[in-house]
Amino acid sequence: MKATAEQIKKVNFFSLLTDQQCANIAEMVEIVECAADEKLLTEGEFGDKMVLVFRGQVEVTKDFTIRSKDGFEVSQKAIIRLETTDPEPASGPKTEATVPIVRSPAFGLGEFSLVLDQAIRTAHTVATTPVQYGVLTLKDFKQITDKDPAIAGPVYFEVAKNAVNSLAKASEDIKNLTQAFFFALLRG
Amino acid sequence: MALRYSCPSCEMDITVLYLEAGRKAKCKKCGAESLVPPGATKVRAQPPPLARPATSMGEGHALGHRLREIIKTGFVKYTAGTVALVLVASLLMFFFEYDNYAGSVAGHLGKDQSEITALDTFLHTLWWSLVTFTTVGYGDISPASHLGKFFGAIIMLSSFFWAILLSGVVASFLVEVALREDDTLDQNKFKEHTIIAGWNLMVEDILKVMQTEESTKPVVIGGAPLIILINEMPRDEIKRAVENFDRLDITHLSGRYTQEVVLEKAIVDQAENMIMVPDRSGLAPEDPPDENVIPLAVFAVRSLTDNVRLIAHISNSELKEQLVQAGCDEIVLTDEHTPDIITNHILNPGVPQMVEQIGAVGGDGHRLEIVDLPPLLIDSTHLNVFSYFKENFSALLLGYTVQASGFDLEDGMGETGDPLIRQMITEQLQQSGIKLSSEEKMELEINPSDDYQVSAKNRCVVLMSNRNAESA
Numbered sequence: 001m002k003a004t005a006e007q008i009k010k011v012n013f014f015s016l017l018t019d020q021q022c023a024n025i026a027e028m029v030e031i032v033e034c035a036a037d038e039k040l041l042t043e044g045e046f047g048d049k050m051v052l053v054f055r056g057q058v059e060v061t062k063d064f065t066i067r068s069k070d071g072f073e074v075s076q077k078a079i080i081r082l083e084t085t086d087p088e089p090a091s092g093p094k095t096e097a098t099v100p101i102v103r104s105p106a107f108g109l110g111e112f113s114l115v116l117d118q119a120i121r122t123a124h125t126v127a128t129t130p131v132q133y134g135v136l137t138l139k140d141f142k143q144i145t146d147k148d149p150a151i152a153g154p155v156y157f158e159v160a161k162n163a164v165n166s167l168a169k170a171s172e173d174i175k176n177l178t179q180a181f182f183f184a185l186l187r188g
Numbered sequence: 189m190a191l192r193y194s195c196p197s198c199e200m201d202i203t204v205l206y207l208e209a210g211r212k213a214k215c216k217k218c219g220a221e222s223l224v225p226p227g228a229t230k231v232r233a234q235p236p237p238l239a240r241p242a243t244s245m246g247e248g249h250a251l252g253h254r255l256r257e258i259i260k261t262g263f264v265k266y267t268a269g270t271v272a273l274v275l276v277a278s279l280l281m282f283f284f285e286y287d288n289y290a291g292s293v294a295g296h297l298g299k300d301q302s303e304i305t306a307l308d309t310f311l312h313t314l315w316w317s318l319v320t321f322t323t324v325g326y327g328d329i330s331p332a333s334h335l336g337k338f339f340g341a342i343i344m345l346s347s348f349f350w351a352i353l354l355s356g357v358v359a360s361f362l363v364e365v366a367l368r369e370d371d372t373l374d375q376n377k378f379k380e381h382t383i384i385a386g387w388n389l390m391v392e393d394i395l396k397v398m399q400t401e402e403s404t405k406p407v408v409i410g411g412a413p414l415i416i417l418i419n420e421m422p423r424d425e426i427k428r429a430v431e432n433f434d435r436l437d438i439t440h441l442s443g444r445y446t447q448e449v450v451l452e453k454a455i456v457d458q459a460e461n462m463i464m465v466p467d468r469s470g471l472a473p474e475d476p477p478d479e480n481v482i483p484l485a486v487f488a489v490r491s492l493t494d495n496v497r498l499i500a501h502i503s504n505s506e507l508k509e510q511l512v513q514a515g516c517d518e519i520v521l522t523d524e525h526t527p528d529i530i531t532n533h534i535l536n537p538g539v540p541q542m543v544e545q546i547g548a549v550g551g552d553g554h555r556l557e558i559v560d561l562p563p564l565l566i567d568s569t570h571l572n573v574f575s576y577f578k579e580n581f582s583a584l585l586l587g588y589t590v591q592a593s594g595f596d597l598e599d600g601m602g603e604t605g606d607p608l609i610r611q612m613i614t615e616q617l618q619q620s621g622i623k624l625s626s627e628e629k630m631e632l633e634i635n636p637s638d639d640y641q642v643s644a645k646n647r648c649v650v651l652m653s654n655r656n657a658e659s660a
Contacts, residue, residue, distance in 0.1 A: 066612065173605040180613040186626070
């Protein structure tokens with residue numbers, strides 16, 4: 001089943017597009033379903049597919065190397081949960097959330113794939129409820145923008161906005177980690 | 189020390205004991221239970237009702253508070269337990285030894301046993317219980333049956349242990365009452381004061397030096413340094429010892445400085461300095477003071493506040509490490525420099541005499557002083573500062589004290605960046621035993637190179653003659 005223009009418009013990256021432009025994208029997006037616990041994206045992998053979640057909840061986690069009783073180990077830490085509101089997930093999450101849940105009508109993951117054909121995944125994404133999602137490949141998106149170049153501007157503006165926000169946060173994280181590093185050197 | 193935070197349901201201020209951090213507390217207004225956050229604001233605990241001055245409330249109220257406070261103590265609990273034990277013992281004897289006790293009371297009263305009522309017998313068993321419990325043991329009556337003797341033995345043994353417990357509780361109750369009945373110090377008056385904990389001959393010398401320092405300054409009404417002495421010396425002896433120090437505002441607080449209640453009374457969290465010396469008060473002249481309690485006292489102070497600067501005087505160098513770990517800022521070791529001084533009398537004659545002269549506070553000749561860096565010379569070089577003091581005051585700049593600023597990592601990170609990263613940083617550092625904040629500390633820079641850069645954190649250690657100091 002193909003996605004509809006309304007479903008595409010609910011994803012923030014495409015919210016500035018016209019109905020017709022959304023319909024053009026929707027034609028390229030096939031809706032699939034997956035069960036809870038299924039992994040949608042894997043950190044460290046490369047990909048050229050953006051995932052558009054139309055219904056359900058996912059958890060975003062990252063790998064961290066931390067010190068434990070038995071030495072160093074890689075631990076997966078949840079960062080955030082994303083949930084659709086229109087429609088809401090078909091059932092409650094399989095596990096209780098330990099991190100904040102951000103709700104929006106629908107959302108996109110791996111948007112850097114619309115920029116690079118080998119974009120690195122910066123986090124794991126796992127379904128916590130049954131999820132309905134579609135995949136938009138860079139190749140398909142390029143095809144759409146070749147036909148209608150006006151689509152590219154608003155979409156890349158949203159992608160750039162997200163990238164800038166992430167960069168600002170990453171810069172603060174680096175500052176905090178540097179601070180902690182020097183602090184630990186002095187106190188250790 | 190107490191913790192204050194807002195109720196998550198109705199936002200009313202909830203104040204709980206410091207020990208409650210991480211446990212659940214109930215809001216008095218809405219009744220909602222909430223976890224006391226570890227980051228709740230530390231506040232000074234309200235003194236218990238007994239310690240509040242009676243003038244702040246009606247006498248009736250004060251009495252009510254006092255009664256309630258007494259009821260809450262272990263003293264009342266154990267007394268009630270004693271009464272219960274005596275009653276149970278009496279009832280046991282009443283049931284198992286009725287005939288024996290009825291016969292005995294008939295004999296005592298000179299009546300026939302048939303005339304004896306159950307009440308007479310019960311009162312007699314009660315009498316036996318009290319005589320046994322108090323270990324008086326008149327022997328006028330005793331259980332006769334095996335069962336009676338068996339219960340009698342249990343009662344005797346339990347009363348023996350109970351009596352030990354009760355005497356301990358009575359003693360601690362009396363100590364507590366004695367402590368609470370001391371004068372409560374005026375919280376508005378005592379701020380940035382100095383506490384001298386413990387008493388020995390050196391305390392008078394310390395006060396003498398402080399008095400001499402003060403006499404060089406102009407008199408400011410109400411501006412005398414506030415000093416609280418904590419020791420167990422008799423009040424009149426302390427009064428005699430300090431009566432000549434008219435430039436110091438000295439208050440005596442009776443008690444041991446290892447006790448948290450005494451430290452709280454001395455308003456230690458508002459104090460600027462606290463000097464701890466080996467305590468001779470309350471000891472026989474031949475008994476040495478126990479220095480081992482000083483690290484414990486440092487721990488006790490640090491559990492209440494990090495703000496006070498702690499200076500400990502000890503003679504046992506083995507305690508030095510413990511004191512540092514407990515959070516003592518400065519440690520003065522008796523006779524630490526004696527071997528150096530003696531050796532220097534041989535190797536470098538004149539050096540010890542010079543050190544003695546410049547190290548004396550309020551001496552007539554030269555003396556060491558700590559002087560702020562003149563604002564114009566901030567970010568200048570050591571050579572410039574040296575020349576400034578030499579040319580203007582003929583004073584010799586020996587070096588600097590540098591206040592290394594403290595830092596709190598959690599404050600430093602604030603709310604920036606990813607909360608998960610911040611949480612991981614704090615968790616990982618804590619697991620590695622690294623404290624998340626470093627306190628301010630003083631470092632010395634003696635005779636640095638000419639091009640040493642001075643900053644606003646530097647204070648100058650200057651050898652001045654008193655003559656030059658006056659002109660400065």
